[in-house]
Amino acid sequence: MSTDNRVQTAARPLLGVALMALGVGILPVMDGLAKHLSAEYHVVQVTWARYLFHFVLLAALLLWRLPLRELIPRRLGLQIVRSAFLLSTTLCYFGAIAFLPLANALALAFIGPLVSTALAPWLLGEHAGARRWLAVVVGFSGTLVVIRPGWAAFEWASLLG
Missing domain, CATH: 1.20.59 (Chorismate Mutase Domain, subunit A)
Structure with a gap:
């Protein structure tokens, strides 16, 4: 091109x-x-x-x-x-x-970037600032609200997400 x-x-x-x-x-x-x-x-x-x-x-x-x-x-x-x-x-x-219900599977998929940010300091040597950590906590909290965690409602397919 x-x-x-x-x-x-x-x-x-x-x-x-x-x-x-x-x-x-x-x-x-x-x-x-x-x-x-x-x-x-x-x-x-x-x-x-x-x-x-x-x-x-x-x-x-x-x-x-x-x-x-x-x-x-x-x-x-x-x-x-x-x-x-x-x-x-x-x-x-x-x-x-x-x-799984589609909303639960999608919510689990959205955890990926949160986990990447959380593991970046240890795996990649990158430092996440306070705002990024706050975003990780808020995002993970939102995911927990959607999937309503607990052993009573746990499904093995959640591990796939």
């Missing part, structure tokens, strides 16, 4: 906002479809279909816009590891969606 095309693309903020809104709007639809389909199909099949249709659409778009040599990753091993992690998280999330 030339520099001129990048400048033209960057100069269209409303298109960026519209595409972001469309993307964020599609995610709950995907979650709802995964919940609906998991009643009849195995979670692995639902995940397979999600990635197959995504691959076909994305491959068509990328092959139309870019030469094939630009689609080959420079660090293939790391890309495969990253893909394996993404596949495993999708399988776990779709499994949680299949067995």
